[in-house]
Amino acid sequence: MSVSKAAILEALANVQEPDLKKDIVTLNLVKIIRAEGNEIELEVKVSNPAMHAKQRMREACVFAIQRVLGNEFEVKVHVEAISGEERSGELRRILPGVKHIIAVASGKGGVGKSTVSSNLAAGLAALGHKVGLLDADIYGPSAPTMFDVVLEKPRLIEVDGKKVMVPVDAHGVKVLSIGFFTEGDQAVVWRGPMATKALNQMITDVEWGELDYMIVDLPPGTGDVHLSIVQTLPISAVVVVSTPQEVALVDARKGIAMFQLPAVNIPVLGLVENMSWFTPAELPENKYFIFGEGGTKRLAESLNLPVLGEIPLIQSIREAGDVGRPSVLQDNTTAARYWQAFLINFEKELRLLPFRKPATQE
Numbered sequence: 001m002s003v004s005k006a007a008i009l010e011a012l013a014n015v016q017e018p019d020l021k022k023d024i025v026t027l028n029l030v031k032i033i034r035a036e037g038n039e040i041e042l043e044v045k046v047s048n049p050a051m052h053a054k055q056r057m058r059e060a061c062v063f064a065i066q067r068v069l070g071n072e073f074e075v076k077v078h079v080e081a082i083s084g085e086e087r088s089g090e091l092r093r094i095l096p097g098v099k100h101i102i103a104v105a106s107g108k109g110g111v112g113k114s115t116v117s118s119n120l121a122a123g124l125a126a127l128g129h130k131v132g133l134l135d136a137d138i139y140g141p142s143a144p145t146m147f148d149v150v151l152e153k154p155r156l157i158e159v160d161g162k163k164v165m166v167p168v169d170a171h172g173v174k175v176l177s178i179g180f181f182t183e184g185d186q187a188v189v190w191r192g193p194m195a196t197k198a199l200n201q202m203i204t205d206v207e208w209g210e211l212d213y214m215i216v217d218l219p220p221g222t223g224d225v226h227l228s229i230v231q232t233l234p235i236s237a238v239v240v241v242s243t244p245q246e247v248a249l250v251d252a253r254k255g256i257a258m259f260q261l262p263a264v265n266i267p268v269l270g271l272v273e274n275m276s277w278f279t280p281a282e283l284p285e286n287k288y289f290i291f292g293e294g295g296t297k298r299l300a301e302s303l304n305l306p307v308l309g310e311i312p313l314i315q316s317i318r319e320a321g322d323v324g325r326p327s328v329l330q331d332n333t334t335a336a337r338y339w340q341a342f343l344i345n346f347e348k349e350l351r352l353l354p355f356r357k358p359a360t361q362e
Contacts, residue, residue, distance in 0.1 A: 029045040095203070103216045129213055136225065153180055154176060168180065241274055
């Protein structure tokens with residue numbers, strides 16, 4: 001008994017990818033590993049990385065083959081999530097016009113994650129890229145302040161009979177934040193499901209248009225919002241921010257471990273060390289390692305990850321964030337030079353990402 005690959009594919013054409021609304025054969029998500037005698041072995045890709053979604057796809061493929069070809073066939077199906085670099089526009093149900101979605105994360109708050117996010121977005125825009133910034137830090141949004149758009153509001157337009165928001169434009173970046181919908185002194189006191197629903201609306205009910213990069217400023221730590229984002233967005237890679245302080249590095253390692261979980265499986269592009277050292281203006285040759293020295297580099301080496309940038313503790317970076325003009329845009333300054341080095345490393349590592357071996361926790 002034998003069966004042709006064409007007959008197997010014809011049977012699998014009845015299986016639909018639930019998120020992408022097309023059959024898995026049309027989407028080229030099927031690879032036939034083996035078809036010998038009554039044994040069939042397949043590899044199938046799915047959009048949703050969750051275990052239950054993989055199991056449903058596995059069962060659907062077995063049922064489709066046995067219904068068309070007969071119950072005598074033994075079918076083995078390996079199901080994997082579509083990786084960020086594999087997602088073409090056709091394989092995206094959400095944000096098909098965005099080439100790269102980059103999440104910026106931190107294990108704990110106060111390490112400068114939003115500062116890195118805003119300067120990364122503004123810096124890429126200054127290089128001529130089309131960039132969006134989604135401030136997903138639901139409980140502590142800072143993008144409106146860092147881009148000087150606190151008083152702005154997204155406008156509404158109608159697309160295909162549906163009203164959607166248009167992000168606020170600042171420094172060439174399309175910015176959207178929950179901060180646009182709350183008062184400055186109003187606390188966001190939401191349970192997980194409410195936060196998740198609001199975040200999903202900021203992703204799906206928005207006219208983001210064509211973008212080279214969408215930067216997603218995640219909340220600190222790990223939790224419901226993180227899981228919702230990684231299950232909703234086809235994230236290409238994650239940038240992890242930490243200070244060199246041991247307490248921050250412990251949490252950064254935990255954050256990296258979350259992205260390496262089989263149900264998440266998002267590559268970590270590299271680490272950014274913020275507040276690396278302090279150099280007084282009157283002592284330009286001196287470096288004072290206030291939060292410790294070399295901690296992020298040691299963590300990165302232990303995980304076989306690159307350090308994308310080391311950003312010193314510079315007063316102008318804080319001042320630029322407070323007045324809403326990211327310091328990466330301030331030409332010929334010390335701060336801008338460190339940001340430029342980070343941008344160069346960021347784009348280089350993103351190009352190399354498809355060829356890199358996965359990082360592993362020791």
